[in-house]
Amino acid sequence: MRDVCIVGGGTAGLAASIFTARAGLDTLVIDGGESILARNASLENYPGFPDGVDARRYLQLSREQARNAGAEFELGRVTRVEPVAKGDLEQGFVLETEGGEPIEARRIIAASWSDSEYLVPLDVGRIQRGSKYFVDTDEAGRTAVDGVYAAGRLADEPHQAIVAAGHGAKVGLAVIHDSDANFYHDWVVPEGYFTGRGREVPPGCEEIDDAERRKRDELARTRMLEAFEDPLDEEPTMHPSVEQD
Incomplete structure (x- = not known):
């Protein structure tokens, strides 16, 4: 289930x-x-x-x-x-x-x-x-x-x-x-955001250090550059009533 x-x-x-x-x-x-x-x-x-x-x-x-x-x-x-x-x-x-x-x-x-x-x-x-x-x-x-x-x-x-x-x-x-x-919340925060205040990292949240932040940023930028490198060869879908006409 x-x-x-x-x-x-x-x-x-x-x-x-x-x-x-x-x-x-x-x-x-x-x-x-x-x-x-x-x-x-x-x-x-x-x-x-x-x-x-x-x-x-x-x-x-x-x-x-x-x-x-x-x-x-x-x-x-x-x-x-x-x-x-x-x-x-x-x-x-x-x-x-x-x-x-x-x-x-x-x-x-x-x-x-x-x-x-x-x-x-x-x-x-x-x-x-x-x-x-x-x-x-x-x-x-x-x-x-x-x-x-x-x-x-x-x-x-x-x-x-x-x-x-x-x-x-x-x-x-x-x-x-x-x-x-x-x-608790879906947050990715800098290292120390919670622990630096003497708090445990709440469930659903994640603390990452600067190296990990830069790694994720590089991965995200690379993926977006790949995604938008070429035009998408797909046409908009027309409303069914227009196609029928």
Whole structure:
């Protein structure tokens, strides 16, 4: 049984997976194969990229970061979710997928805009607005069903990549705090930041000396230079209704 299963490999789901995996939770992302962000011609309002960034490149790097953190990915579509044991949510949930084996998880993050039909058996509180369905959540992404969360646009967050990423991270932190993970903050700090004040390094945090800091900086710069060395040979995905026309 997985600690957490994230349904949706877009911006919100990827951000959540980075946090849960880094906290030591066994994390599986079920990726439907396309993020809405892949439709962007150019992602130009995401902090840290002064002249914008190719949206598909951003998604690739986010997936790589999630894998580096320990998250695993499975390509597929979830069709139904229900408790492993009826009336006992502490036993976790079983997810049925198209053409795949059932997957069991203690907690679920739904980040699959705009598909939420698989949540109907759980009665999480879906809100219909026109042809779309949102999931009712509290401020941390928790639904009416213990152990089930929603992140990003599915949780009625604004339709912007930076908002989806931030909300996904917030929901990931809620999952961590609701789990048995020994966790304080996900911080990497200079040597002595805690110990220099007579404190133990809190769980989830890490102190590194200057040599290690420079080593990590060099690794990060090298990887980014490689990633952006050549243009990405991928075209934006057009909206399905345009393709049909």
